[in-house]
Amino acid sequence: MSPIDSPLRWRYLHEVLTKPGPFSDEDWIPGPETISALESSKVLVIGAGGLGCEILKNLALSGFKDIHVIDMDTIDISNLNRQFLFRHSDIGKPKAEVAAAFVERRVKGVSITPFVGKIQDKDEDYYMQFKIIVCGLDSIEARRWINATLIGMVDPEDPESLKPLIDGGTEGFKGQARVILPTLSSCIECQLDMHAPRPAVPLCTIATIPRQPQHCIEWAHQIAWQEHRKDDAFDSDDMEHIGWVYNEAHERAKQFNIHGVTFQMTQGVVKNIIPAIASTNAVIAAATTSEALKIATSCNPYLENYMMYAGEEGVYTYTFEAEKKSDCPVCGNLARKMTVNPKMTLEEFIETIGERPEAQLKKPSLRTEEKTLYQRFPPQLEEQTRANLKRSIRELVDDGEEIAVSDPAYTIDFRYRLIFS
Amino acid sequence: MLKIWSMKQKQQQAENAEGAAGKKKKKVTAAQLRVQRDLQELTLGSTMKMTFPNPDDILNFTLTIEPDEGLYKGGAFHFSFNVNQNFPHDPPKVKCTQKIYHPNIDLEGNVCLNILREDWKPVLNLNAVIVGMQFLFLEPNASDPLNKEAADDLRQNRDAFKRNVRTSMAGGTVRGVQFERVMK
Numbered sequence: 001m002s003p004i005d006s007p008l009r010w011r012y013l014h015e016v017l018t019k020p021g022p023f024s025d026e027d028w029i030p031g032p033e034t035i036s037a038l039e040s041s042k043v044l045v046i047g048a049g050g051l052g053c054e055i056l057k058n059l060a061l062s063g064f065k066d067i068h069v070i071d072m073d074t075i076d077i078s079n080l081n082r083q084f085l086f087r088h089s090d091i092g093k094p095k096a097e098v099a100a101a102f103v104e105r106r107v108k109g110v111s112i113t114p115f116v117g118k119i120q121d122k123d124e125d126y127y128m129q130f131k132i133i134v135c136g137l138d139s140i141e142a143r144r145w146i147n148a149t150l151i152g153m154v155d156p157e158d159p160e161s162l163k164p165l166i167d168g169g170t171e172g173f174k175g176q177a178r179v180i181l182p183t184l185s186s187c188i189e190c191q192l193d194m195h196a197p198r199p200a201v202p203l204c205t206i207a208t209i210p211r212q213p214q215h216c217i218e219w220a221h222q223i224a225w226q227e228h229r230k231d232d233a234f235d236s237d238d239m240e241h242i243g244w245v246y247n248e249a250h251e252r253a254k255q256f257n258i259h260g261v262t263f264q265m266t267q268g269v270v271k272n273i274i275p276a277i278a279s280t281n282a283v284i285a286a287a288t289t290s291e292a293l294k295i296a297t298s299c300n301p302y303l304e305n306y307m308m309y310a311g312e313e314g315v316y317t318y319t320f321e322a323e324k325k326s327d328c329p330v331c332g333n334l335a336r337k338m339t340v341n342p343k344m345t346l347e348e349f350i351e352t353i354g355e356r357p358e359a360q361l362k363k364p365s366l367r368t369e370e371k372t373l374y375q376r377f378p379p380q381l382e383e384q385t386r387a388n389l390k391r392s393i394r395e396l397v398d399d400g401e402e403i404a405v406s407d408p409a410y411t412i413d414f415r416y417r418l419i420f421s
Numbered sequence: 422m423l424k425i426w427s428m429k430q431k432q433q434q435a436e437n438a439e440g441a442a443g444k445k446k447k448k449v450t451a452a453q454l455r456v457q458r459d460l461q462e463l464t465l466g467s468t469m470k471m472t473f474p475n476p477d478d479i480l481n482f483t484l485t486i487e488p489d490e491g492l493y494k495g496g497a498f499h500f501s502f503n504v505n506q507n508f509p510h511d512p513p514k515v516k517c518t519q520k521i522y523h524p525n526i527d528l529e530g531n532v533c534l535n536i537l538r539e540d541w542k543p544v545l546n547l548n549a550v551i552v553g554m555q556f557l558f559l560e561p562n563a564s565d566p567l568n569k570e571a572a573d574d575l576r577q578n579r580d581a582f583k584r585n586v587r588t589s590m591a592g593g594t595v596r597g598v599q600f601e602r603v604m605k
Contacts, residue, residue, distance in 0.1 A: 162425065
């Protein structure tokens with residue numbers, strides 16, 4: 001018998017999946033059904049970097065059999081200290097492909113499907129095929145995108161359309177793991193205010209009286225580049241560009257008698273790099289993977305809903321339930337359905353929404369994603385959109401399209417999905 | 422998973438009828454919605470005008486300031502506003518599209534206004550930015566210079582600075598730099 005088929009291989013995992021534990025739900029049925037639920041769960045991992053490598057390895061070793069991974073990046077030499085699925089000979093190759101092939105080779109019986117590209121390249125049909133989505137991302141922008149997409153996918157008629165999102169994030173010695181049940185629990189957008197923005201240095205300090213080597217680098221990056229190389233788009237991965245910025249910053253530092261501008265620091269400042277710590281990634285990836293295991297099998301209660309980890313002074317973790325924001329622009333205030341006669345003019349339509357009890361809008365401005373339907377202020381825009389008032393709804397909006405309405409009389413905005421009668 | 426779904430069903434029953442169904446279409450983004458609201462709440466006054474090259478794209482527009490008092494009276498100053506999808510978490514990007522002589526605006530058009538960078542907060546709105554911009558023309562500020570020469574002039578000799586402003590606004594040359602004519 002090869003080790004793959006050995007009953008010993010998943011012994012400890014099956015221990016958890018075949019016997020109820022002190023915290024498992026009363027209705028939960030342990031046994032083969034649970035095991036097959038796990039093995040048939042298709043999971044998507046977004047990001048194959050520091051967290052992604054750990055997450056892929058953990059998921060495969062937790063018994064998931066069908067894993068997909070998306071990453072748009074290629075491997076850089078500076079990744080090799082912690083992104084352990086990559087070797088020196090892999091430099092320049094796409095992360096998703098190399099990571100997938102490595103884990104498939106090491107963990108027999110798992111299938112990992114890579115996609116090299118942006119998450120925005122994929123549509124709802126693609127995301128619909130997964131049961132759970134695990135994120136190991138480094139950008140807020142990508143998180144907001146996937147969050148909004150998953151929330152937009154929830155169809156109240158279809159249980160399969162609700163995709164739990166497990167989000168991991170690390171920065172130096174700090175990290176967080178959170179479970180988001182789109183439309184049910186607090187979402188990434190609800191929690192956006194918790195991110196402290198990076199302190200920005202006033203442009204005038206940079207321009208006139210730099211005090212730190214970083215100020216000189218910012219100056220070279222933002223001001224000197226504009227002056228001398230305006231027509232070159234700055235590319236933080238282009239060594240010649242970094243070198244140029246470094247030289248300029250170095251010269252400026254000399255003038256102001258500031259020490260410490262190095263090539264590495266230049267790279268760090270212009271690429272916004274915060275050093276990544278391998279063990280922080282390991283802790284956070286472990287947390288996200290066990291949430292995936294618990295959600296896929298129901299064997300134990302999942303995280304509700306935010307776990308923070310701080311490792312810079314000893315070890316500290318804290319778990320709390322982040323609340324949904326009632327005025328969240330993504331998950332609060334979801335579009336209501338409104339049936340309209342498409343032959344009606346926009347002006348007539350505005351009158352009818354003025355009569356709706358929940359709105360009673362007096363001076364609404366309206367738009368779709370594509371078009372400004374009518375904007376009351378500033379006057380220039382009012383003039384430019386006034387002609388729309390006489391046009392029919394059918395000319396301006398598609399059947400099923402969403403419109404957003406705001407009115408100075410209300411602090412919240414309204415979204416309606418227009419269904420043609 | 423089943424448990425999660427039954428939670429959703431309960432939520433759905435509670436709000437029923439209101440639920441949004443139907444085929445998915447593109448949604449108005451959070452940034453667009455916020456700009457729509459901000460625009461509506463602007464107080465522009467007679468010294469400011471906005472132009473929208475594409476009225477359907479409210480995230481990109483131009484603001485023209487025509488000060489009716491102060492050193493820059495009689496000029497028309499154009500600023501491009503670019504609001505990204507991260508607004509209001511990111512501030513709008515504002516640039517002067519003309520080459521002007523001003524202590525807080527450099528020759529490339531970068532503007533030194535605290536709320537456009539280090540002091541930006543999502544609770545601020547476009548009106549706050551526009552008020553701040555207007556203030557720069559009423560009270561140029563020598564302590565936060567972006568154009569160091571102009572700031573020195575302002576600090577050392579206000580009358581000379583005043584003359585330089587007039588010369589530059591007429592399209593003349595100040596300290597070897599030729600400026601753009603910005604008179605109305």
